[in-house]
Amino acid sequence: MSKHRILNTRAPRVDAADKATGKALYTDDLKRPSVLTGAILHSPLAHARILNIDTSRAEKLPGVKAVVTHREAGTTPYGVSPARYDETVFCHDKVRYVGDEIAAVAAIDLDTALEATSLIKVDFEELPVVLDGRTAMDEGQPQLHEMYKNNICAQVHWHFGDIEEGRRESHLIRTDRLSSKMQDAAFMEPQSILAETESSGSLTMWSSTQAPHYIQRTLAMALNIPLHKVRVIKPAVGGGFGPKASCSSAELATCLLAIRTGQPVKLTFDREQVFLHSRARHQFFHTMTTGVKKDGSLAFLEHECLLDGGAYASFGIATIYYSGSLLGGPYRLKNMKYDGHRVVTNKPVCGAQRGHGAVIARALFEVQLDRIAEELGMDPVELRLKNVMEAGETTCNELFVSSFGMREALEAVRDSAAWKKKRSSGGKTRRDGKGIGAACGFFVSGAGYPIYRSRTYHCTVVTKVDEVGGGVTVSSGAADIGQGSDTVLAMITAEELGLNLDDVRVLSGDSSLSVDLGAYSSRTTLMTGHACREAARDAKKQILEAIAGKLEVPAETLDLREGKVVSLAGELDFSRLRKEYLQEHKGFSDLPDTPQLTFAEASRIAFLELGTIVGTGKYRPPPLGGSFKGAKVGTSPAFGCSAQIAEVTVDLETGEITVGHITGAHDCGYAINVTQVEGQMQGSMMMGMGEALMEQIIYDNKGRIVNANLAEYKIPTALDMPHLDAIIVESNEPNGPYGAKEVGEGAIMPVIPCILNAIYDATGVRIEELPVTPERLVAAMQAAKSRRG
Amino acid sequence: MKKIVSVTVNGVLHELAIEPRRTLLELLREDLGLTGTKKGCGIGDCGTCTVLLDGVATFSCLTLAIQADGCSVETVEGLAEDGKLNRLQQAFVDHGAIQCGFCSPGMLMTATELLRRSDNPNEQDIRRAISGNLCRCTGYQKIVEAIKAASEDTS
Numbered sequence: 001m002s003k004h005r006i007l008n009t010r011a012p013r014v015d016a017a018d019k020a021t022g023k024a025l026y027t028d029d030l031k032r033p034s035v036l037t038g039a040i041l042h043s044p045l046a047h048a049r050i051l052n053i054d055t056s057r058a059e060k061l062p063g064v065k066a067v068v069t070h071r072e073a074g075t076t077p078y079g080v081s082p083a084r085y086d087e088t089v090f091c092h093d094k095v096r097y098v099g100d101e102i103a104a105v106a107a108i109d110l111d112t113a114l115e116a117t118s119l120i121k122v123d124f125e126e127l128p129v130v131l132d133g134r135t136a137m138d139e140g141q142p143q144l145h146e147m148y149k150n151n152i153c154a155q156v157h158w159h160f161g162d163i164e165e166g167r168r169e170s171h172l173i174r175t176d177r178l179s180s181k182m183q184d185a186a187f188m189e190p191q192s193i194l195a196e197t198e199s200s201g202s203l204t205m206w207s208s209t210q211a212p213h214y215i216q217r218t219l220a221m222a223l224n225i226p227l228h229k230v231r232v233i234k235p236a237v238g239g240g241f242g243p244k245a246s247c248s249s250a251e252l253a254t255c256l257l258a259i260r261t262g263q264p265v266k267l268t269f270d271r272e273q274v275f276l277h278s279r280a281r282h283q284f285f286h287t288m289t290t291g292v293k294k295d296g297s298l299a300f301l302e303h304e305c306l307l308d309g310g311a312y313a314s315f316g317i318a319t320i321y322y323s324g325s326l327l328g329g330p331y332r333l334k335n336m337k338y339d340g341h342r343v344v345t346n347k348p349v350c351g352a353q354r355g356h357g358a359v360i361a362r363a364l365f366e367v368q369l370d371r372i373a374e375e376l377g378m379d380p381v382e383l384r385l386k387n388v389m390e391a392g393e394t395t396c397n398e399l400f401v402s403s404f405g406m407r408e409a410l411e412a413v414r415d416s417a418a419w420k421k422k423r424s425s426g427g428k429t430r431r432d433g434k435g436i437g438a439a440c441g442f443f444v445s446g447a448g449y450p451i452y453r454s455r456t457y458h459c460t461v462v463t464k465v466d467e468v469g470g471g472v473t474v475s476s477g478a479a480d481i482g483q484g485s486d487t488v489l490a491m492i493t494a495e496e497l498g499l500n501l502d503d504v505r506v507l508s509g510d511s512s513l514s515v516d517l518g519a520y521s522s523r524t525t526l527m528t529g530h531a532c533r534e535a536a537r538d539a540k541k542q543i544l545e546a547i548a549g550k551l552e553v554p555a556e557t558l559d560l561r562e563g564k565v566v567s568l569a570g571e572l573d574f575s576r577l578r579k580e581y582l583q584e585h586k587g588f589s590d591l592p593d594t595p596q597l598t599f600a601e602a603s604r605i606a607f608l609e610l611g612t613i614v615g616t617g618k619y620r621p622p623p624l625g626g627s628f629k630g631a632k633v634g635t636s637p638a639f640g641c642s643a644q645i646a647e648v649t650v651d652l653e654t655g656e657i658t659v660g661h662i663t664g665a666h667d668c669g670y671a672i673n674v675t676q677v678e679g680q681m682q683g684s685m686m687m688g689m690g691e692a693l694m695e696q697i698i699y700d701n702k703g704r705i706v707n708a709n710l711a712e713y714k715i716p717t718a719l720d721m722p723h724l725d726a727i728i729v730e731s732n733e734p735n736g737p738y739g740a741k742e743v744g745e746g747a748i749m750p751v752i753p754c755i756l757n758a759i760y761d762a763t764g765v766r767i768e769e770l771p772v773t774p775e776r777l778v779a780a781m782q783a784a785k786s787r788r789g
Numbered sequence: 790m791k792k793i794v795s796v797t798v799n800g801v802l803h804e805l806a807i808e809p810r811r812t813l814l815e816l817l818r819e820d821l822g823l824t825g826t827k828k829g830c831g832i833g834d835c836g837t838c839t840v841l842l843d844g845v846a847t848f849s850c851l852t853l854a855i856q857a858d859g860c861s862v863e864t865v866e867g868l869a870e871d872g873k874l875n876r877l878q879q880a881f882v883d884h885g886a887i888q889c890g891f892c893s894p895g896m897l898m899t900a901t902e903l904l905r906r907s908d909n910p911n912e913q914d915i916r917r918a919i920s921g922n923l924c925r926c927t928g929y930q931k932i933v934e935a936i937k938a939a940s941e942d943t944s
Contacts, residue, residue, distance in 0.1 A: 012882045019890030020878040020897065022825015022865035029824035186925055188829045188837055188891035238827070238891025239925050271830040482889025482926055675885035675931075682928035683888065710834035710923060718916040718929040726930075 005562070006495040007738060010675045013487045014506060015236070015480070024236040027192035027208045028268045035194070036065055036106040038254050038267030039113035041120050042276060043095035043102055046131070046346035046703030047142065048124035050091060050102070057119040058105060063112035065261045067120070069103045073256055078222040080214075080246050080351070082452055084153065084313035086145055089222055089252045095124070096144050096311035097346050098704045099276030104253035106265045129346040131703055133283055133308025136343040144311060144344045153309055154317045154342040156324055156630055160396035161335035166300025170291030172375055177288075178364035180770040181696035182308070183281035184274070185353050186715045189238020191277065192268040193251050195258035204231045205255055210240040210479050211518025214451060216511040218247035219255055234509030237481040241687070242352035243279035244481065245520045246314050250277070275697070275708035279351035282319055282342075283308035284360035290368050296376055296383045300335035301327060305361065307342040307350075314351035316342050318451075318633055322357025325634030327365055328395030330406045330442040330641050331387035336396050346703045352520060354687055355443065355748040360770070363692075366439035366753030370760065379423065380757065381414050381438050388440070391731065398626035401442075401639050403741070405667030405731035410440060410643040412665040412727045417645040423761070431764040433650050437757025440643045441749020445669075445733070445742035446523030448624040448635030457618045459516040459528045463493060463535040465543065465613040469581075469604030472497060472539065473505045477516030478528045480508055483744055484676040485524040489532045491672055492737065496536035498560035499599060522742035525672060526638060529737035531617035539615025546606035546613075547597070550577060564596040577605050637735040640746035642666045644685070646754040647722075650762040652781065655774030657693055657759060663725040664750070669733035669741035678726040681747040685724050688751020690715045693771050794858045798823065799867030807854045814838045814849040816857070817864060825865040825894045829923070836922030839895035840864050846902040848921075865894035868901065877901060877939040886935035888926035896922045900936045910940055 018024040055067040070092035077085035091100050103120050107113035128142040135141065136151040144151055167173065194206040203225060209215050212232040220227040237244065250267055257265040269277065285306040291299040305323045309316040324338035355362075373380040389395070391404040414420070422436045450456055462475040474493050480486040486506040493504045507513055516528055540560055547565060548555035557569040565574070574597040581601040585591060592598040606613055624635035644664040650657050662685050671677040694714040698706045707713045732739035752770070760766055765780045791806040798821060805820055814831075817823045817840070826849060829837035833851040840849045841863040849862075868875050874882065877900055887893050896919060903910055903918040910918070915936045916929070924932060 010885070013885070013887065015890070016882040016887045017874060017878075019887045019893050020865075020874060020881050021869055022823070022894050024890055025824070026827070026891065028828070029818075031822070186923075188835060188889065188923065188925055189827070190829065236890060238829075239889040241925070271832070271834070482891075484888065679885050679888055679927055679931060682930045683926045684928075686928035687925070709832060710830050711832075715923060715925065717920045717923065718933065719920040721916075721929045723912075724928050724930045 004495055006491050006501065007672050008670065008674065011491055011501055011673060013484050014490045014501065015486060026189055026236045026238055027194055027206050030194050030206055030235060032194065032196060032264035035264040035266050036108065036261060037110045037113045038257050038265045039105050039110065039117050040101050040250060040253060041103040041117040043091065043098060043100040045095055045124055045126060046098050047127040047129045048095050049127060050094060051123040051125055053103065054121040055103065058116040061112065061116050061119060063108040064105060064116045065263065066106045066257050067103060067116065068253065068256050068260060072260065076222050076224065078218050078247065079313050080315050080451060081313060081317040084317055086147060086312050089249055089256065097348050099348055100311065101249040101253065104257060106257040106261050129703055131345055131347065131699065133306060133343050133345050134285060136345050137341065144346065148344055151343045152341055153313050153344050154320050156320055156338060156340040158324055158338040163300050163302055163335050163337045166291055166335035169293055170299040171294040172372060173289060173291040174368065174371060175287065175289040176364060176368045176371065177286065177768050178360060178367065179285045179768065180283055180360045182283045182350060183353065183691060183695050184278065184697060184713055185241040185243045185280045186710065187239030187241055190269040190271060190274045191244065191248065191250060193254040194264060194266045195255040196264040197258050197262060202229045202231065203255055203259065204233065205251065206233045206235055207251055208237045208244060209234050210245040210481050210520055212477055212479060212509055212511040213515060213517055215247045215251060219252065222252055223255060232511040234479050240481040240519060241354045242356060242520065245518060246279055246351055248277060271710060272708045275705055276348055278310065278348035279314050281353040282316065282350040286361055286364045288364055288368055290372065292372055296378050296386050298331055298333045298387050301333055302337045303327060305340040308345050309342045310347045310349040311344055312349045314349050316350060319352065319357035321630050321633035323361045325397055326358035326443065327361055328397040328399050329389055329401060329639065330440055332389055334396055347699060354684065355745045358443065359748060359752060362441045362749045363752040363756060366750065367756050370757045381410060381419055384410055384440055397634065398631060399634060402735050403638065403669055403731040403733040404641060405729040406440060406641040409641060409665035409667050409729045412729060413643045413645045413663045416725060416727060417663040419645060430761055433652050433762050435758040435760065435762025436645060436647045437754045437761055438645045439750035439753035439757060441746060442639050442641040443742060443746035443749060444521055444634065444636035445526045445638040445640050446636050447521035448621050449632045450517055457515055457620045459531045459619050460514040461528065461531040461535040461617045462514055463539045463615040465539050465603045467607045467612055469607065470600035471503045471505060473507060474532065475513040476508045476528060477511055477514045478508050478524050479519040481519045483519065483680065484673065485519065485528065487676065488525050488529060488672050492529055492532045493536045496533060497540055498562055500563065522744040525740050526736045526742065527619045529740060530619040533737045534617030535615040538617065539613055542610060542613045542615065543602055543606040546609040547602050550605065560599060563599045564594065565602045566596065577601060580605060638669065638733045638741040640666065640668055640742040642746045642750050644750035644754045646758045648755060648758040648762055650759060655777035657772065657777065659689055659722045659755060661722050664747060665727035665729050666743055666747045667729040667731050668743040669736045670730050670739035671728050672740050674728065677728055677743050680743040681726040682724045684747035685751050686716050686721055688748045689755060691771065692752040692755040696771055792855050794854055796857045797861045799864060809853065809855050811854050812850055813852040813854050813857050816854040817849060823864055823866050827891055827894055829891065837892050837895045839898045839922060841898055841902055846899045865897055868897060876942050877904060880935040880939035884931050884935035884938060886927065886932040892922055892924040896924065896932060904940055912937065
């Protein structure tokens, strides 16, 4: 039985009823009086010098209230990583991808705004383009940015342990490659922004963002407004998965239009703009050389990675680091060398997406483990079990895993999916069109450091007890983008204060409520959960001290449980306090009817003693990581880990792949909400399956996206998805609240490789380019056949 | 030139003057303020705008408002009964079928149509019915479970 009353249950989400009735308001649902509509002029060219921008005809169009370009916006550089501020609100010298923002318009309606953008005349001098990341660094290639010599935006060179020693120890060494295509996060809600100014000069922006705090900072910096005058509010958000974590030109432009017109301005992307703005998964080219000893234990990994990041840096610095650092686990690996380059090209910008930076690297490494197992004649699951790390170990790149249910997760999927029965013996693949494959992965449970260099608390929470008694309001800047963090905060608060879930109101996603770095790096349950628990305990202490003072007993002898004050030291006479409460509630019908003092009474009387009771909590991870360059990326107070097994059927004639079943087990430390943990796992399986089999942005030779819509950019439908089994492993993380850690991203790590390994088992063919479309698979099967003769 | 459109939405008759090129989605969201119905793509790819038009699940982004003249439209706002979630909505809440919630209104309307025409849909029936409604959060598993549970709940 659970030691908790509210936690570790299947409590329904606090926002579910509003979302099931259409009451939940997303940014585009918000209404303001006299609101104007914004529109953006995007670059039609992938690379060109801007010679002149003439907005005069647009300005004269009736109904147009403002037209803004770099002249109005200024050219303060901004971006995600302070070391790579390479964007400006609007392009001023050059455009660098099809979709780059040149100007914006506010008008009385969308038709007028769009017509106005079409009347802006831009004179370009077209420049040669860089479209292939693999050659972007070559001598003589066109240069995108002065600050990125040879189009290299970032590079990482790491060497942990001793690769040469690893080579000498190796019995078997093999080199493999895997590349992917750029992807789209394909969240259902297109980005939407509503901005409004007050006569005091304050600016409020509602936005479908994942990170109100970072956006607040970027707006203030790039638009030159005092930070405290900028408020960012996140209404309900229809998914983010990473791309909504960075401040966009559209957010900056909408705010600028609101400032210049003095009227509210709303701007909502259409689906094509979602694709153009992108900031989703990079294109990865990985090469790995791995050596193992005779018994299958890992000796070394030499890893080269090239990232095509599109036209600007965005989150890409973190991406290139994550690509390397997150191969430090979940297996014991003493010697690891990593050389990574992130290049810029004239394509839409890549950034963070679920499993940031690590997904394709993980895919190749897990494929390589399977190939090694086959050569050694070992079972691939056994090979992994031989190498998995245990809690208390540190990776070669100095990541400490304080809890680690990797072995339990792998054994759980092995047994649940009847691996031993289904997998053919002796490492031989079946090649009969049916296959089964396994893989593992791990991920951070919150980035150890903020994006900008600071000692800031990563989050604070304010829990105010209703002065009238009975309920509490939790205020937090945390961003619930659909993953369910509001529910987690409500559950923690209800647990600590002995309340029911519906006695707790959660206000969140507003930069004016508290500091919270936002929904990225799978950080909220662990970090904001800590702060939330501390705030609830602080409020509880104040209530109990006030009551204890009235009763003249030690506060330690009182507790709040199931909506009541309980005495741990024998019965207490609450009648005087009840009388005081009843006296001021004449005419009320919902009066206390138990012998014990209710929370409503206790919290009211505590208010009468103390005034408003506010509990506060905060969290900041301890200093983490090594001292080498880039050591901070990949650090985390805890690491979640995941194992999955996929079963597939391949039509050997057409190459059509059907995933019949995925069994996943994830170590989330402790499941605060069981249903939500399963939901994160299943959602991760879906995104990973899409990336493995169907998702790819396709460009023409001028850098234009050919499939910027959800029909031709395919994501899995309900018919594509198999039954998904989600097994929860709980390892009781010492650094997490109640033992909890992440599930949002770790669960995507094994998806792609377990499917790739299953396809190999089914066909005997390895694919080195994702996604594995039927065309690619058929071509590979035919090539293999002709090689065999 | 505007046309007069009479449309019954969630049981209430509305008479509106509306440009012929405007969509049913715009009529619902902008003219009637019923923002429960979502616009995820505007071109019939995602299913978030699904409503029931004379009982048939329909993409309101691909339907002109004037095509709904004389018709009955049901949206997510009309599903609750006597201020309480109906059994399908309750099943979505209880089974964790809702995460970000942006696909939920359309998903609920498609499932409503399915449950009206089929007493006991199996998993494949359910998956086929909602295959035009994209969801990026759930992997569909809990949505399928919720619809199945609602179909079995005869209370």
